[in-house]
Amino acid sequence: MSVDKRSKAITLQSVAKALGVSRTTVSNAFNRPDQLSPELRDRILAAAKTMGYHGPHPTARMLRTGQTGTIGIVFSGSLPYAFSDPVAIAFLQGVAQVCEQTQASLLIVPVLESQTAPITIQQAAVDGFIVYGMPEASLVLEQVLSRNLPVIAVDQPNLIGLSQVHISDRQAAREAAAHLLGLNHRRFAIMAMDLLSDRYKGLVSAARMARATVTTTRERLHGYEEALRAAGITWQQVQIGECPLHNPMEDAIEVALALLAQKPRPTAILAMSDLLAIAAIRAAERIGLGVPADVSVVGFDDIPLAAQIRPALTTVRQPLIDKGAIAARLLFEEPAVAVVKVLPTSLIVRNSSALAPKDAE
């Protein structure tokens, strides 16, 4: 509870009364300097300050103007997780860039997955929403849409009628696979993040693959598949491990170990995120395999860490920060008709990929 009691409630009104001017004039002193003489304005501002009035009440102002100066952002999954995901963070960084430029505040809205109707979204005082990476058919998304505010969807290519920002996950994945194919690799394994939202961890059956419901993951999977198949590698020979993105590194390493335990051992691992790729590298280290001498690893996203680890990670770069900046800018522009921005990706070749070992051919 705040310290002030009713008696202390200091408002535009009371300042006006104390000064013997009208409420409007005081309001103008704060919001429309051109509407009154500089002297009067200074006098009002000074008096206000000494009275302990530091400006109009935010929510009253919002109610009146119908604007909040705030953009809302809602992540799929839990908030603490979002703040531990380098990809989400980089995205936020981009959003923050334009928030800073426009002096808009950024409201991060927690949503309880368990809850049927996320009340936090209903109650968010924002001018628009960015929804980031929601699974298809999400209650949260529904609730956001019901607010009838501008919405930008990020990484959900399947939504129609909404402005969107995403990449071509499928093509990017194809390039990653093509790179390894070009290095003569023929025995592949894949590390995937969530295919469904059930937090399953381990090797993946064909049936599960077919049901994959998180768009991004499914698209990347298809990209790998297309490239591999085109090179004459049947999809049946490729083992896939799944590890939810928010699981600890150790879980991912475990999955990678299972993949590397296959006979014959894969010489190349396609990881759907850089963190998974790093787990693969750690797993290889742990059983005495050299990267890239014995096994090549290619990641996805190009998070800052990718360049820092050793061996530096070969990966598909997507413009994470730009993605955030573009999404935010789009929200402010409010184009009359839904806009879809597909951002470019590029393969960054570093030291975690090399020619397939000779004896493997």
Next chain:
Amino acid sequence: MSVDKRSKAITLQSVAKALGVSRTTVSNAFNRPDQLSPELRDRILAAAKTMGYHGPHPTARMLRTGQTGTIGIVFSGSLPYAFSDPVAIAFLQGVAQVCEQTQASLLIVPVLESQTAPITIQQAAVDGFIVYGMPEASLVLEQVLSRNLPVIAVDQPNLIGLSQVHISDRQAAREAAAHLLGLNHRRFAIMAMDLLSDRYKGLVSAARMARATVTTTRERLHGYEEALRAAGITWQQVQIGECPLHNPMEDAIEVALALLAQKPRPTAILAMSDLLAIAAIRAAERIGLGVPADVSVVGFDDIPLAAQIRPALTTVRQPLIDKGAIAARLLFEEPAVAVVKVLPTSLIVRNSSALAPKDAE
């Protein structure tokens, strides 16, 4: 602009009218289920939904109740930077944990340093603020305080009368230095982040050190000094390099190179952040020095990356996530009298520190 026009403005009032009940009853249907029969409530909720009314208007509700369900957080420096600082991110993660538990939203408020009166703070619709790592005597802090809301200050031990969360930077720094002293090191260099807010980069003079105005940095510096002096090492023999925390890694490497170019070369580097420590390791690599064979490096903070790089970083751990969680919880509790929480730190010994090389003694 939103699509709806005046005519479409759908409100508690219009729902009530359409149903032939009073506005209060509709309000109760949403907020106080015990005030009306379940049947009526269901009927109202259903009708509201079909009319496109999904709940009370957020800002109107806030104005009326005087509560926002939101906590504000303001960082020193630029927002995009905060989102690229692993330390700030970990802190946010902790804040997010309790936000998720309490279903409170998190408002991140950008402040333009250049601006004389940060209007974004005045206009933030929040129930309280967390201010993170502001320099002493900050206009921003002043503005926050003028809002007369609960405030928690983080990493600003110098503020009086406010609830606070921080660590004992000085003691932690002492431990880091003591560790290296125990490994027989005698020739030290220090990598510091911002001593003042002027973004200076390079070697530091004694005069500048004396003027240091960022509390955390100054305290760590003193901690190093105390330990070293107690071991008979005069402060004059210790060269200090400064590199602003938000500068690119390359700048920090440059400073580290300058430090390593000293004659005689230091065998130990005390870095005030893990990122600076990593820069030191990279610098050593670049000129063919082994870590820890030729030079030992100790960091500060224990960010996740510290354990990932090679050599894994010896560093001082502070409970970053807890710090955020505790700050947020404190904000909700609103203790009657200001509370100061000093969190524990501990030295984490990994592989970047070792016995001083023999030939150096």
Next chain:
DNA sequence: CTGTTAGCGCGTTCAC
């Protein structure tokens, strides 16, 4: 340049 008049949409007594 100044003041008067109207609400913005809602939550909460307090009678009925």
Next chain:
DNA sequence: GTGAACGCGCTAACAG
């Protein structure tokens, strides 16, 4: 269980 009345604090017309 229900409805009338009041006002949260402010800004946007408009009239002077």
